Every structure is written in structure tokens, then in C-alpha cells.
Amino acid sequence: MVGTGSHEFVMRRLGEQLVQRGHRVTQIRWLHAFSDLVPANSSVEIISRRVKNAALRHRRFDAAGVFQPVSSGAWRGASSLGVALDLAQQPHTYCEDLLGDxxxxxxxxxxxxxxxxxxxxCNVCGVAFARALRLPVVGLYVVSVVGSEQSNLMGLVNMPSAVVAQFTGLxxxxSLLQRLHNAFVILGFKLVSRYLLAVSDIYVQNLETFFKSSGEHGVIIFCMGITLYxxxxxxxxxxxxxMRIFSRLEQKVVMRLRxxxxxxxxxxxxxxxLVDWLPQLDTLGHRQARLFVSHCGIGGVMEAVYCGVPLS
Structure with a gap:
């Protein structure tokens, strides 16, 4: 799974090398302003994504859901802080797109x-998506880690007195004041990195905590699918x-409803x-699942039968 821009090409080249060694490779990518809609002569299966952004809720994506390079703002005089905030919002955008599908x-x-x-x-949500698929993860950084937020995620030490952080313009x-400025920016990167990692895990960890707290009464899962809901x-x-009916129950209820x-x-x-996204099979397979309230689509029915959870 890859973010956008030049990273897409680096990851695809890696995938093509794996294909030559006998592996089957599928690449999930988000379309960006310079993407080829159909990559030419690639042995890698490509799944292209567009962010739902008709209302322009997500910065750096146009109304068609295509990523617009950060450089487009930088050349028009956008501040370094503005660019950094745009990048910081991307994990939330990716989480909503991946985990909501x-x-x-x-x-x-x-x-x-x-x-x-x-x-x-800027794609730690890819790790959460892989976790939802119960896959081991190999994390790949295709940028330099010197002076960047990646160094914080990887536990590397960049001395703020000598290594200039990204987006500072230093x-x-x-000077002494510039070093203090640099140190505060690096501290901010560390805090943002911790926050982004927490965001990528919240979709899974909150559910597990909620299920474990249900005790002997267990959890009712309320999910009406996508097509007609x-x-x-x-x-x-x-x-x-x-809500009034649920409040009278001894069971806890997890409900896909925004x-x-x-x-x-x-x-x-x-x-x-209430959750925006629900890993349906994982929740039905949880030992605390007691009942599945569903619109009874074939996918939900088969998963409930497989997990032995009563349907309503």
C-alpha cells in the first residue's frame, strides 16, 4: 500500500522485482495529479483509489478525489506550517477511505x-488496514529520515542543535534562537507522530476495549451494510x-453509524x-459477540453463520 506521488513508482518497481521472483503482487494507490490511469506494461495488479471529496473536506485532494502535490501550494507561497498541516491531515483521509470501504x-x-x-x-493508516487483514507488515520509508518525522517514528536521534527539521526554513x-526554534519544531513532530500512530490504531483498539468491557452479557453488533444504508x-x-431501546439492554451495542x-x-x-467503520468478520468472530442485527445481505449472513452468531 502506497500513498501518492513518486512513492507510487518506487513501490511499483519493488513489486515488479518481486513478481520476477515468482510472487503475486497487488498495489493499492491513491491517484495523484501525475498518475497514469492505467500504468503501462506493469506486472503488478494496480488498485486505484479516489478519495470521496465532492464537498472538498480533505485538503490536498480535488473534488474528483485526486491528490494535488504539496509543491503546488509551496510554489504559490504557502507557509511551511501550512504544508506540514496538510501532510498531517493525510492519515485521517487515508483511514476514512481505506477502513470505510x-x-x-x-x-x-x-x-x-x-x-x-x-x-x-503520511500513511500510517496503511498499517491499520494491514492489521484489519491480519497481515504481517513490512514498513517502508521512501524518503530520507534525516530531519524528518520518520526519524522520530524509527527511534533515530537528530540533534536539534545541528540537524535542521523539515519545514522550518532554517x-x-x-544561532541560539534558531536552535531553540528547531528544537520546538522537532518536539512538535514527535507529538504529531504519536498522535498519528494513535489515530491509525484507534479503529481497532477501541473496539477490543469495548468488547472486553461487556462482561458476561456480551455485545450486539448493529451493521446494515453499505448498498442500501x-x-x-x-x-x-x-x-x-x-438509542432508547439500546439503553434498556444489558448487552453493549456497537453500531456503524456516523x-x-x-x-x-x-x-x-x-x-x-458508534463507529464510522466496522471490521465485520473480526467482530462477529469475537468471543463476546452475542447477536448480529443486519439487513441480511449475503456477505453478512455467511459471516454470521461461519462465526455461529445469531442473526436478527
Missing amino acids: QRLLRRMRRRRFDVAIVDVY TPPM DPELIPVRFIERF LSTERRHIAVPDNVL
């Missing part, structure tokens, strides 16, 4: 891959009725966890 997850599980090679630059040798179209009175800003006033009981 149940069809992609099911498709990847059927392929029975052996390992995931993840370009981790050059060596640095748009939370934004469900009348508020139905959601409120669901509440828009206009619906944040809806009271959610303490025993209910």
Missing part, C-alpha cells in the same frame, strides 16, 4: 495475502428510538459505541 476489505481478505508492504510516509549553522437518510426519530454535525444532539447511551 467494506467491499475492499472483503476483496482483500479473499485474496489471502501473505504480507503487506506499506509506504508509511539552514546551518544556526446511508445514515444521513435515516430520520432522526428512528435513530432516537434505536452522526453528522446536525445530529450531534442525539443522546447516545453509555452502553452504545
